[in-house]
Amino acid sequence: MSTQLPEWSRLVAAARQAPADARDASAPYGFATRVASRALAGRAPLMEASLFSRYALRALGVSCLLAVAGAAATLRPVLNAIDGEAAALGETPVEVDATSATTLDVS
Amino acid sequence: MSDDPDEEFDLGGCLQRVRARDQDAARRLVEHLHPLVVRIVRAHLPRRVLEEDLTQEVFMKMFTRMDQYQGAVPFPHWVSRIAVTTCIDHLRAQKRRPEFRWADLSENEAEVLDAVLTSENAVDAADALSARELVGKLLDQLKPDDRLVIQMLDLEQKTLVEISQLTGWNTTLVKVRAFRARRKLKKLFEQLKQKERA
Numbered sequence: 001m002s003t004q005l006p007e008w009s010r011l012v013a014a015a016r017q018a019p020a021d022a023r024d025a026s027a028p029y030g031f032a033t034r035v036a037s038r039a040l041a042g043r044a045p046l047m048e049a050s051l052f053s054r055y056a057l058r059a060l061g062v063s064c065l066l067a068v069a070g071a072a073a074t075l076r077p078v079l080n081a082i083d084g085e086a087a088a089l090g091e092t093p094v095e096v097d098a099t100s101a102t103t104l105d106v107s
Numbered sequence: 108m109s110d111d112p113d114e115e116f117d118l119g120g121c122l123q124r125v126r127a128r129d130q131d132a133a134r135r136l137v138e139h140l141h142p143l144v145v146r147i148v149r150a151h152l153p154r155r156v157l158e159e160d161l162t163q164e165v166f167m168k169m170f171t172r173m174d175q176y177q178g179a180v181p182f183p184h185w186v187s188r189i190a191v192t193t194c195i196d197h198l199r200a201q202k203r204r205p206e207f208r209w210a211d212l213s214e215n216e217a218e219v220l221d222a223v224l225t226s227e228n229a230v231d232a233a234d235a236l237s238a239r240e241l242v243g244k245l246l247d248q249l250k251p252d253d254r255l256v257i258q259m260l261d262l263e264q265k266t267l268v269e270i271s272q273l274t275g276w277n278t279t280l281v282k283v284r285a286f287r288a289r290r291k292l293k294k295l296f297e298q299l300k301q302k303e304r305a
Contacts, residue, residue, distance in 0.1 A: 005289055007223045007296045011245075012261045014219070014230030014238035021149060025142035028159065032141065035163055036133035039170035 118182055126173065137166055143183055144190050150263070151194035151255060153201050154247075161197065165190045184272065191255070191273045198251030207248050207295065209302060216241045224300050248295055253288035256281055 116139050124132035141162070148161050168189050176185055209217060215237035219230055230238050242262060246254045255274065259265040260281075267278045274281070 005293055005296070006227070008245075008261070008289070008292050010227075010230055011219070011223045011238055011242055014232070014235050015242040015262060016235075016264070017232050018235040018239040021146070023149070025145050027138050027141035031159070031163070032134045032137035035137050035166045036130050039167055040128050040130050040133055 122173075122176075122182065125170075133170065140166075140169075140183065140186055143187060147187060147190040148194060150258070151191070151198065153194070153197045154205075155201075156197055161193065165193050168193060180272075188273055188275065192275065195251055195255060195274070198254070201251070204247055204249075205244075207244060207299075209299075212241070212244070213237070216244070220299065224296070245292065245295065249288050249291055253284045253291065256284040257288035257292070260285055 116135075118136075118139070121132050121136050121139070125136055144165050145158065145162050148158055148165065152158055152161065165186070169186055172189070176182065205211075209220075212220065215234060219234045219237045219241055222228075222230055222234075246258055249257065256270060259270045259273070260267075265273075267281050270276070270281050271278050276284070
């Protein structure tokens with residue numbers, strides 16, 4: 001024990017003389033049965049749950065990949081279709097008029 | 108029939124039966140280990156946590172991790188470690204520590220503290236219970252890990268190796284935590300002396 005802390009040393013030395021905890025340390029009635037049944041009953045559902053979550057996570061990953069691949073595959077045709085429709089109307093798809101934008105900002 | 112229940116209890120056989128999901132063996136294992144676990148829980152019980160709830164949590168962890176038990180240490184030591192780490196987790200979860208104030212001490216505790224601060228004589232053995240209460244309140248001021256180490260070292264008089272085995276921390280870390288705890292206690296005693304003078 002630290003000699004630099006004489007107050008603590010004296011206090012702890014006194015505390016150690018306190019009688020040992022006399023409370024009953026045996027398991028309360030029904031405690032062991034309850035814990036044992038919960039522990040053993042809890043194992044199977046836990047495994048099923050982890051199995052489900054494992055497959056659910058895999059399914060989520062696969063579905064994300066499919067979504068990205070689908071978007072990548074259809075993006076170009078969709079953009080081409082928009083360009084085509086815009087060309088048919090005689091307009092560029094996006095046109096920004098710098099002067100009108102400035103005017104709008106001022107007003 | 109023997110008086111000592113440990114002589115009759117076949118721990119190895121019981122563990123085998125628990126692994127085979129024998130509920131009666133699991134119940135007997137809990138009953139056998141309950142005194143060991145509850146002593147650790149009582150020694151390190153955080154505020155506002157029920158003893159029975161924490162004990163149950165320790166046993167649930169024991170059953171959940173039973174497949175990880177390799178037999179490198181005796182099974183009760185392995186369970187003790189689970190109990191200690193579970194208590195530490197709960198102590199860490201308590202973000203706020205109560206302030207230590209003279210006004211919150213009982214009359215006996217205040218007398219003991221006064222005697223410790225002003226006299227170099229040993230505290231009267233009759234005040235041992237108050238001293239223990241006071242030690243608990245002072246330990247509440249420390250960080251959970253530091254508190255655990257200083258409690259085991261100074262109050263329970265465990266060795267560095269024993270603490271290391273129970274907590275899983277290496278002895279250097281245990282020493283560092285003990286140093287930190289004592290430094291904090293020193294500061295606390297200095298503050299208490301100043302307040303007493305004031």
